[in-house]
Amino acid sequence: MSKRAQNPKLDEASILMDARKIIAPQIEDRSRRSFLLRSLTLGGVAMLSGCNITDSDNVETALSSISRFNDRVQGWLFNPDAMAPTYTESMITRPFPFNAFYGIDEAPVVDEDSYRLEVTGMVADKRSWKLEELRAMAQIDQITRHICVEGWSAIGRWGGIRFSDFLKRIGADTDAKYVGFKCADDYYTSIDMATALHAQTLLTLTYDGAVLPREYGFPMKLRMPTKLGYKNPKHIQAIFVTNTYPGGYWEDQGYNWFGGS
Structure with missing residues (x-):
């Protein structure tokens, strides 16, 4: 975008x-x-x-x-039990389009060895996470459609941790209103707790069976087929749970906050 x-x-x-x-x-x-x-x-x-x-x-x-x-x-x-459509591998859009508020050559370079995911806010376990620890958690794949607010869409295959499992692992207060994200490209956004707990909301570590590429959000991207593309943050560095409205990069410029697709 x-x-x-x-x-x-x-x-x-x-x-x-x-x-x-x-x-x-x-x-x-x-x-x-x-x-x-x-x-x-x-x-x-x-x-x-x-x-x-x-x-x-x-x-x-x-x-x-x-x-x-x-x-x-x-x-x-929003119905937390309603699932977004899924697709077959033959329907995947290849190549999957790059989209951000900067050019592809400007995508951030994140060092895997030194990377730590920071977790703060209304959670019991505030320790930071290494990528190897995240990869050791149970993973699932899903093929879903990414819908951009600009009017285009593409189908892709993402793999990672059910975000609800991760929230449970860190002892998140699931009665809180918001989950916020801060990213290596200075992007930030936030989502409602109901979407955070949705079964198709993934903390993705792979794309199309391989390590998530830099242009698609390495080291991790939150993938939500129930929301428009700008609500799906890439290059995530920090996650926090809060009752204070966190806003977002585009949302603070007038875009709709809920951003359902």
Whole structure:
């Protein structure tokens, strides 16, 4: 994902387009969705957000309010027992596309021998982890679709530890609200605990049967087929469990926090 361009002036059409994109995926019934989206005017956005939309600052506030509302709706609709589709090996996208907010040559180089995964926050075991210790835990593979917010998708095969198993191993407080991630490329993001415990959420160490390549996130990537690509952090260096909202690299620039796919 390339760096987001800042738009200092938003017109009404842009506002409504963003609002409709946010709201539409949450409305299951097509006739209801069509009616509601046709009736969504600038006044409707103002009513939903509680803002008087008269300038660009209020527009940003309104869209932020709608996005937070959307986060709550997505969290409420999320079914922790529903599985994302899986695919056969013949359907894997090769080569799998590289995507980040920097060029492929700028992907961080992480030394395997000195690498330590730091674990902090609301966990019983705060010790750091070597890669060899993580590789010694039970591993699974899954072939799932990566969906990018930019509109493209690709199917890949990831292998690693069920994240729920890792959280259990470190004695994480699973009643906490958030799990946050800090990465070697200065990326950061956070997810809800329900998604962290989902059976398809993996702390991945391999891609397509081999050690996770640098361009795909070495030494590890969190892979969640239930979320959009920007919610799947790569080059993870630290994991923390918290009740304080941690935000995220793109989320702090206006992207939806829940990011369900």
